[in-house]
Amino acid sequence: MSGKLPKKGLSKEEILRKLKEYSADDADPHGGRLFTIAFEPGVEELRDLAFEVYKMFAYKNMLDFTEFPSAIRMEKDIIDIAKELTHGDEDVVGTFTFGGTESVFLAVKAARDRFLINKGQITIPEIVMPITAHPCYEKAAEYMGLKVKRVRVDEKTLTADPNAINEAITENTAMIVGSTPNWPFGTVDSIKDLAEIAVDKNIWLHVDACVGGFVLPFMKRLGEPIPDFDFRIEGVTSISLDPHKYAYAPVGASVVLFRKKFYKMFSQYANIRWPGYPIVNPAVLSSRSEALLATAWAVLHFLGEEGYLELAKRLMSARDKIVKGLKELGYKIMGSPTVIAAFTSEELNLFRLSDEMAKRGWLFLPQKGISNMNIPPSVHLTINPIHDRVADLMLKDLKEATEVVKKIPPSEAEGLLDMFGTIFSFLVPEEMDLATLKEIFSRLEQAVAVYGERILKTLGLEKGFPKEMALIYELLAALPPQIAELLTNYIVIEMFSRGL
Numbered sequence: 127m128s129g130k131l132p133k134k135g136l137s138k139e140e141i142l143r144k145l146k147e148y149s150a151d152d153a154d155p156h157g158g159r160l161f162t163i164a165f166e167p168g169v170e171e172l173r174d175l176a177f178e179v180y181k182m183f184a185y186k187n188m189l190d191f192t193e194f195p196s197a198i199r200m201e202k203d204i205i206d207i208a209k210e211l212t213h214g215d216e217d218v219v220g221t222f223t224f225g226g227t228e229s230v231f232l233a234v235k236a237a238r239d240r241f242l243i244n245k246g247q248i249t250i251p252e253i254v255m256p257i258t259a260h261p262c263y264e265k266a267a268e269y270m271g272l273k274v275k276r277v278r279v280d281e282k283t284l285t286a287d288p289n290a291i292n293e294a295i296t297e298n299t300a301m302i303v304g305s306t307p308n309w310p311f312g313t314v315d316s317i318k319d320l321a322e323i324a325v326d327k328n329i330w331l332h333v334d335a336c337v338g339g340f341v342l343p344f345m346k347r348l349g350e351p352i353p354d355f356d357f358r359i360e361g362v363t364s365i366s367l368d369p370h371k372y373a374y375a376p377v378g379a380s381v382v383l384f385r386k387k388f389y390k391m392f393s394q395y396a397n398i399r400w401p402g403y404p405i406v407n408p409a410v411l412s413s414r415s416e417a418l419l420a421t422a423w424a425v426l427h428f429l430g431e432e433g434y435l436e437l438a439k440r441l442m443s444a445r446d447k448i449v450k451g452l453k454e455l456g457y458k459i460m461g462s463p464t465v466i467a468a469f470t471s472e473e474l475n476l477f478r479l480s481d482e483m484a485k486r487g488w489l490f491l492p493q494k495g496i497s498n499m500n501i502p503p504s505v506h507l508t509i510n511p512i513h514d515r516v517a518d519l520m521l522k523d524l525k526e527a528t529e530v531v532k533k534i535p536p537s538e539a540e541g542l543l544d545m546f547g548t549i550f551s552f553l554v555p556e557e558m559d560l561a562t563l564k565e566i567f568s569r570l571e572q573a574v575a576v577y578g579e580r581i582l583k584t585l586g587l588e589k590g591f592p593k594e595m596a597l598i599y600e601l602l603a604a605l606p607p608q609i610a611e612l613l614t615n616y617i618v619i620e621m622f623s624r625g626l
């Protein structure tokens with residue numbers, strides 16, 4: 127052996143020291159400085175409880191719920207809470223999964239199978255959705271042999287345009303998607319309008335409430351003008367909602383609900399064809415730790431209705447302060463923000479602004495926009511209850527960062543674009559048959575061998591992620607998506623195989 131696996135096991139102290147070293151430059155998910163990829167209520171006891179509960183269940187496996195019946199009890203309670211929040215009747219059933227993507231996979235599989243049973247196997251089923259829907263639908267489509275059509279949204283409200291959805295539907299459409307809210311801008315699609323189309327054309331309507339499912343109902347009770355988006359609307363077939371987002375459970379917790387048991391049948395997987403144990407998997411993975419189910423159960427029951435209402439109040443207060451501050455600094459708010467607010471600027475380079483804020487310890491999420499749909503580059507802010515404490519401080523730093531960025535000359539990306547253009551432009555034609563794909567593959571291998579190192583060096587990526595990411599964002603915004611996808615795939619493979 128090469129010695130990567132230690133010959134003699136390390137002590138607990140050595141292990142903890144090493145892992146502390148590994149995580150020394152990680153962002154702190156609890157500190158209130160992240161405005162993306164962290165959902166932080168700022169309730170200390172909640173974390174301690176989750177750690178305690180995690181210990182109780184870490185080695186119990188949800189694969190065999192006959193061996194660990196607590197899995198069924200906890201899952202039923204969580205599904206019942208989700209049903210109550212979404213006004214599901216007694217026919218509604220659901221599945222606990224490890225994330226929004228997995229919940230969406232199950233909904234897509236069910237919609238696809240229902241479609242194929244009705245229409246036969248001769249067509250490729252399609253998903254029609256607004257440009258703002260999360261990429262996990264394309265991921266599910268790629269894994270399961272469907273196609274996705276993304277359509278324009280209303281340019282002003284940044285919500286689904288029912289006419290555009292309607293126009294894109296064909297006899298091959300198996301699913302329509304609406305988001306409540308979408309990730310880029312936090313705007314809520316009109317599910318009522320989409321449901322009318324779905325009922326009229328007998329198409330599966332999935333409501334992506336991964337972000338909003340556990341928070342919008344509480345905000346609505348506090349007076350926010352949020353339109354209905356749940357099972358009260360005829361035509362809503364399935365809904366996904368994530369405890370690991372705005373229910374503040376540790377990462378690895380989502381729920382998908384189906385209007386009928388019969389629909390859930392299509393989402394499960396059973397196999398009794400081998401000499402071993404019978405497989406019946408409600409979710410995508412087979413072996414799964416019970417710990418994340420248990421921590422989600424614990425967090426939901428610890429906070430309760432009153433806790434979620436209080437946290438929703440703090441979140442709204444943080445959002446209102448931040449939106450007001452952004453407007454005062456001259457930024458334009460995109461659509462009507464809910465738990466996410468996005469802003470744009472015609473004058474400033476927002477990628478640079480995000481870098482300037484990162485230097486001050488605040489993590490923003492720059493977004494490239496879609497120029498041919500008139501959606502400009504923007505910055506996304508996931509707003510959390512903890513931000514109520516730090517909003518003023520953040521806005522003070524933002525004012526300073528804004529002044530700095532005003533003085534920075536525009537992009538340096540043009541020169542680099544030429545280089546990437548020549549490397550990749552010959553690689554990706556619009557349509558691919560098997561022969562072209564093979565050809566592309568071998569060209570890609572050659573291009574990576576010749577230019578790979580140079581690409582990493584130019585972008586400052588040869589030793590991990592650079593402090594300033596603006597150039598990378600600019601490049602990804604400017605390249606055609608297929609080329610940008612190849613490039614990011616390459617970079618991530620390199621990153622994980624080299625280590626940091």
Ligand SMILES: Cc1ncc(COP(=O)(O)O)c(C=O)c1O
Binds near residue numbers: 305
């Ligand atoms: C609207 C929406 N749907 C689905 C997902 C996928 O969720 P996950 O990252 O938990 O797989 C996300 C993630 O941000 C999202 O914002």
